[in-house]
Amino acid sequence: MCTTCGCSADEPASITLPGQPARPLVVSGAPQKQFRVLERNVLHKNDQAAAHNRQHFDSSQVLAINLVSSPGSGKTTLLEKTILALKEQVPVYVIEGDQQTMQDANRIQATGAPVVQVNTGNGCHLDADMVHRALHALHPAAQSILVIENVGNLVCPALFDLGETYRVVVMSVTEGDDKPLKYPNMFESAHLCIINKTDLLPYVDFKVEQAKEYALRVNHRLQFIELSATKGAGMENWLNWLKQEQAALIPVN
Amino acid sequence: MHELSIALTIVEIAEEEVKxxxxxxxxxxxxxIGNLAGVETEALAFAWQEAVKQTVLEKAEYLVEHTTGSARCLSCNSAFELAFIYDCCPCCGGFRKExxxxxxxxxxxxEIL
Known part of the structure; x- marks a missing residue:
């Protein structure tokens, strides 16, 4: 209320033109230019969707692995061998991320594991909402392992939390052992690093200890497993790690 | 080119605020943008030109402030600035850091008009 004369400043002015229907025009003050301090995290929406996925994984005791690497490091072969080795012991579900094609989903389906393919089109990474939608198609069972094979790319997927329990980065010995320094964001955000294709070590210049030392400069908490998915050497360590981490999610009572 | 996703997300947030x-x-x-964020400001500027077309940001002045990375050494407890994630502590040479x-x-x- 106006303190000068007691009129109500809250009532909008009503203006009627002669000859017009008796419909009052409401004139309110034009909106003013506004300065907004936002301090808003640009990835907030993705992080919220990731938190939602994580809550779902936690409540159903699903071990969710976000498997990341450059293209050609052997993620899909590793996954095929993992499913075949584990399928009698623990159910494994797969979300396949690629820009195009059903190739990888078809390979996984041949192992007998339930799989959905997410094609990102021109997108270079999976995001938490894509995973959320994939989960509604896949319905992973409680106390299972879900592997999300991300788009082969060591750059972009680093920034997008999917709600995973662990991020596992695969590097193969046919790549440079300085990958962790060249793509530090991915190695900094990973929990476990798999060094794959170790059967090829005699033929390449890759130095395992050097690669680990570089990776630890970026992330001193990073753990390592060396293996050859095609020949089987070291696979036991990886399979045991998965089983232990899955079992750790189930409360002891 | 996650910079395009980032530019498009910024457009979405700006559209909401303007509304x-x-x-x-x-x-x-x-x-x-922090210098350890994994976002290339040149790539973002390039993506920006396309992302803002026919949106509330089309004519907006666009400024980026850069934040310098910093960490605390978990070996000697000193705080230091980082140009790269893999930089070591300048006091003790250690790589264990937060x-x-x-x-x-x-x-x-x-600034909304």
Whole structure:
């Protein structure tokens, strides 16, 4: 209320033109230019969707692995061998991320594991909402392992939390052992690093200890497993790690 | 090219804020990007030109403030600045560190018209 004369400043002015229907025009003050301090995290929406996925994984005791690497490091072969080795012991579900094609989903389906393919089109990474939608198609069972094979790319997927329990980065010995320094964001955000294709070590210049030392400069908490998915050497360590981490999610009572 | 996703997300946030204010466009936007965030400001500027077309940000002045990375050394406890995630502590040479700053990807402010 106006303190000068007691009129109500809250009532909008009503203006009627002669000859017009008796419909009052409401004139309110034009909106003013506004300065907004936002301090808003640009990835907030993705992080919220990731938190939602994580809550779902936690409540159903699903071990969710976000498997990341450059293209050609052997993620899909590793996954095929993992499913075949584990399928009698623990159910494994797969979300396949690629820009195009059903190739990888078809390979996984041949192992007998339930799989959905997410094609990102021109997108270079999976995001938490894509995973959320994939989960509604896949319905992973409680106390299972879900592997999300991300788009082969060591750059972009680093920034997008999917709600995973662990991020596992695969590097193969046919790549440079300085990958962790060249793509530090991915190695900094990973929990476990798999060094794959170790059967090829005699033929390449890759130095395992050097690669680990570089990776630890970026992330001193990073753990390592060396293996050859095609020949089987070291696979036991990886399979045991998965089983232990899955079992750790189930409360002891 | 995750910079395009980032630019498109910024457009989405700006559209929401403009709508909330009952106005029509953005005059100026200030972003904060940390030097360890994994975002290339040149790639973002390139993606920006396409992402803002026919949106409330089309004519907006676009400013990026850079935040310098910093960390605390877990071996000797000193705080130091980082140009790269793999930098070591300048006091003790150790690599065990906790990042304190530098991964920001934020919209600091908007001037809505």
């Amino acid at each position: 909330k204010a009952g106005l029509t466009s953005v005059g100026k936007i200030v972003l904060e 990042l304190l700053q530098g991964k920001e990807i934020r919209i600091k402010s908007l």
